[in-house]
Amino acid sequence: MLQPVSKFFVRVMQRYLPDPFLFAVILTFIVFILGIALTDNGPLQMVQHWVGGFWNLLAFSMQMVLILVTGFILANSPLFKKALGAIASVAKTPGQGIMLVGIVSALASWINWGFGLVIGALVAKEVARRVPNVHFPLLIATAYMGFVVWHAGLAGSVPLVIATEGHFLAAQIGVIPTSQTIFAPFNLIIAIVILILVPILGRMMMPPADESIAIDPNLLVETENTYDVASSTPAEKLENSPVVSILISIMGFTYIIHYFFTKGFNLNLNIVIFTFLFMGILLHWTPRSFLNSLTEAIKGSSGIVVQFPFYAGIMGMMITSGLAALMSQWFVSISTETTFPLFTFLSAGLVNIFVPSGGGQWAVQAPIMVPAGIELGVDTARVAMAVAWGDAWTNMIQPFWALPALAIAGLGAKDIMGYTTVMLIVSGVLIGLGLVVL
Numbered sequence: 468m469l470q471p472v473s474k475f476f477v478r479v480m481q482r483y484l485p486d487p488f489l490f491a492v493i494l495t496f497i498v499f500i501l502g503i504a505l506t507d508n509g510p511l512q513m514v515q516h517w518v519g520g521f522w523n524l525l526a527f528s529m530q531m532v533l534i535l536v537t538g539f540i541l542a543n544s545p546l547f548k549k550a551l552g553a554i555a556s557v558a559k560t561p562g563q564g565i566m567l568v569g570i571v572s573a574l575a576s577w578i579n580w581g582f583g584l585v586i587g588a589l590v591a592k593e594v595a596r597r598v599p600n601v602h603f604p605l606l607i608a609t610a611y612m613g614f615v616v617w618h619a620g621l622a623g624s625v626p627l628v629i630a631t632e633g634h635f636l637a638a639q640i641g642v643i644p645t646s647q648t649i650f651a652p653f654n655l656i657i658a659i660v661i662l663i664l665v666p667i668l669g670r671m672m673m674p675p676a677d678e679s680i681a682i683d684p685n686l687l688v689e690t691e692n693t694y695d696v697a698s699s700t701p702a703e704k705l706e707n708s709p710v711v712s713i714l715i716s717i718m719g720f721t722y723i724i725h726y727f728f729t730k731g732f733n734l735n736l737n738i739v740i741f742t743f744l745f746m747g748i749l750l751h752w753t754p755r756s757f758l759n760s761l762t763e764a765i766k767g768s769s770g771i772v773v774q775f776p777f778y779a780g781i782m783g784m785m786i787t788s789g790l791a792a793l794m795s796q797w798f799v800s801i802s803t804e805t806t807f808p809l810f811t812f813l814s815a816g817l818v819n820i821f822v823p824s825g826g827g828q829w830a831v832q833a834p835i836m837v838p839a840g841i842e843l844g845v846d847t848a849r850v851a852m853a854v855a856w857g858d859a860w861t862n863m864i865q866p867f868w869a870l871p872a873l874a875i876a877g878l879g880a881k882d883i884m885g886y887t888t889v890m891l892i893v894s895g896v897l898i899g900l901g902l903v904v905l
Contacts, residue, residue, distance in 0.1 A: 477885030520783015538581025572613030815857025
């Protein structure tokens with residue numbers, strides 16, 4: 468039923484979607500022009516806002532790189548690789564393979580967005596190696612579609628930020644525990660619905676067998692690094708000894724256990740990164756294995772490193788010029804107590820196209836949406852999750868976060884974005900209804 472729709476969007480994206488870096492540059496021009504047209508800022512002022520914001524996300528960028536890198540390292544550990552192979556072997560047909568990838572990627576993204584991006588693509592590769600004639604672009608697209616649930620999950624930036632003492636709105640709203648955001652019934656129900664949707668939608672978009680674009684399984688075989696202990700130097704012996712990994716892991720897990728015993732399951736961004744880091748160190752067993760995986764992980768984060776300053780510059784123009792406030796205030800002006808979560812969600816989706824950073828977007832919208840929600844009598848936790856869902860939602864047409872999965876698969880953004888556009892439309896309807904009705 469969805470094949471003609473997905474084919475249409477695939478053709479559109481393949482023809483018109485530029486490289487993600489050019490996408491960021493084009494968005495820079497769009498915001499620059501809108502700032503001049505809709506606010507009282509001139510060209511020179513917009514350039515100053517752009518440069519003024521260019522380096523404002525360096526600390527947050529490092530957190531984002533670390534959460535991606537640690538997620539990749541964990542997913543690439545020997546134990547997890549064996550588990551991925553066992554999971555992929557469950558699929559016997561192309562349809563089963565696509566549904567399996569959708570389930571795994573969505574669940575993994577809910578646990579950790581960096582982990583989900585990587586593990587979804589790795590499972591997709593394992594499925595492609597085992598299942599003949601599976602449509603590879605749709606397989607990777609389905610792996611990315613699971614990413615839509617990330618901001619409602621354990622590593623969601625917005626719920627973790629407001630659960631952290633001393634956050635920038637703490638004096639106004641206090642600290643809101645994850646029991647009221649991530650684990651709130653309304654959020655869990657929406658997340659479960661989307662988790663079910665991802666594999667089903669992927670299967671419904673599967674093209675006929677004669678139109679499938681399969682990949683040669685031989686291209687997906689990874690070479691194993693060999694090491695000769697007898698001819699190694701003392702330094703190499705140390706690098707390939709588990710002693711260092713075990714000792715440093717003991718220190719790391721001592722703190723992790725202490726944290727959860729004293730603070731419960733109240734997650735924040737730093738503890739998530741810390742936990743994934745030391746799980747990765749331990750499961751790789753030797754420093755050399757860990758460092759080899761780290762080298763591969765850093766390659767996937769190169770796009771983040773280069774593009775984040777441009778998006779920080781876009782944010783600088785959006786915020787300092789008042790353009791982001793203008794967009795958000797327009798949605799507030801047409802909202803009621805009932806519709807406010809929906810319009811918050813839609814406004815967050817729009818802003819996310821220009822500011823694809825959960826924490827950065829919260830910094831943009833929270834000072835507007837939170838006071839408006841309080842004035843209308845809307846629960847602040849629901850407002851926060853509406854922003855979180857909006858941020859994750861339009862990632863389906865924002866190629867920025869697809870970069871790691873695309874790097875693993877060797878595909879371009881235009882190869883998968885036609886399929887993810889269909890996901891954008893269907894999931895947007897369901898999430899919007901959930902935020903209003905539940």
